Amino acid sequence: MVSGLVYVTGRDITDVIESNRKISQLAVKLKETNDRLFEQASTDPLTKLKNRRMFNEELNNLIHACDKESHPLSLLMIDADHFKDYNDKFGHIAGDKVLVELASILTKTFRKKDVLARYGGEEFIAALPNTSEPEANQIAERLVQTVREFSWEKGSVTISVGITTYNFNSTTKSINSEYLLNLIEQADKALYCSKVSGRDRITHFSWVQNKKSGSI
Numbered sequence: 500m501v502s503g504l505v506y507v508t509g510r511d512i513t514d515v516i517e518s519n520r521k522i523s524q525l526a527v528k529l530k531e532t533n534d535r536l537f538e539q540a541s542t543d544p545l546t547k548l549k550n551r552r553m554f555n556e557e558l559n560n561l562i563h564a565c566d567k568e569s570h571p572l573s574l575l576m577i578d579a580d581h582f583k584d585y586n587d588k589f590g591h592i593a594g595d596k597v598l599v600e601l602a603s604i605l606t607k608t609f610r611k612k613d614v615l616a617r618y619g620g621e622e623f624i625a626a627l628p629n630t631s632e633p634e635a636n637q638i639a640e641r642l643v644q645t646v647r648e649f650s651w652e653k654g655s656v657t658i659s660v661g662i663t664t665y666n667f668n669s670t671t672k673s674i675n676s677e678y679l680l681n682l683i684e685q686a687d688k689a690l691y692c693s694k695v696s697g698r699d700r701i702t703h704f705s706w707v708q709n710k711k712s713g714s715i
Contacts, residue, residue, distance in 0.1 A: 543617040545595060546602035554616035558626045559679055561614065565628055566667045566674050573627040573635035573664040576686040577605070577642070580657045580698040582621035589653045597656055604649065608642045624686070632664040632703060639701045647699065657699035661690025664705070 541553035549557070558574075565572040579585075579601060586594040598621065609615050609625055618624040627635055639660045646658045663685035665678075685704040693702040 546599055546617045548602050548606075548623070549614065549616035551616060551618050554614060554618065554624060554626070555679065557614045558682070559676075561626050561628050562678050562682075563674055565665075568629075569668050570629040571631050571664055571666045572682075573630040573632065573662060574682045574686045575625045575627065575635065575639060576618070576661045576683075576690040577623040577625070578659050578690055578694065579621035580659055580694075585654060585656070593653050596652060600649070600651070601646065601656070601658070604645055605642070608638065608645060624683075630664070631666075632662070632705065635662050635664060636701065636703070643699065643701060659690060659693035659698045660701045661686045661688065661693055662701060662703045663689060664703075 541550060542548070543550045561572060564570075579597065582594065582597070585597065598617070601623065602617065605615055605623055605625070609627070612628055613630075614626040614628075616624050627638070630638075639662060643658060643660060646656060649656070663682055665682060689702045689704040689707055692707055693700050696702065
């Protein structure tokens, strides 16, 4: 008659422990691989800032969060002035060093809650939640001055900045993808005005609107 009892030896227990250890190691390696793939897909390889795709995702989240809390949201577009000329004069390696140093300055200037990214080429972008236009201007002024006074390895570097601020409130219409596109377009227009006005300066989209309407 079979008793139904199962006898487990010390070797069996050792095998189970070893199997569990290997499974744990595989799980850790899988997580590390997934984290690395996510970083590669969401990070600019040169500056280690977020890339455009990841920025747009996080900006969309910030728009909804600021809308929910009726908080202002400011967007800054930042461009390295005459960067093509700098590359032509000093070479692409020197140009890359400028972009890396700029990314470092930006990271130190903006706050932890802000979302910063390299948007393409020599252009950077930052989303500042719960930040009014005057507050965004203060941050931008500090940034422009820091870049202007920095001891660059070769030559001098300045930046142009375009700012737009959206004040969410209870009367804000339903949020959709157009908000994201509109904010970026407004900041880009303000940046363009900074560049055509002489560079090394800040322009707010509200100033551009007021100038067109004859308010200033």
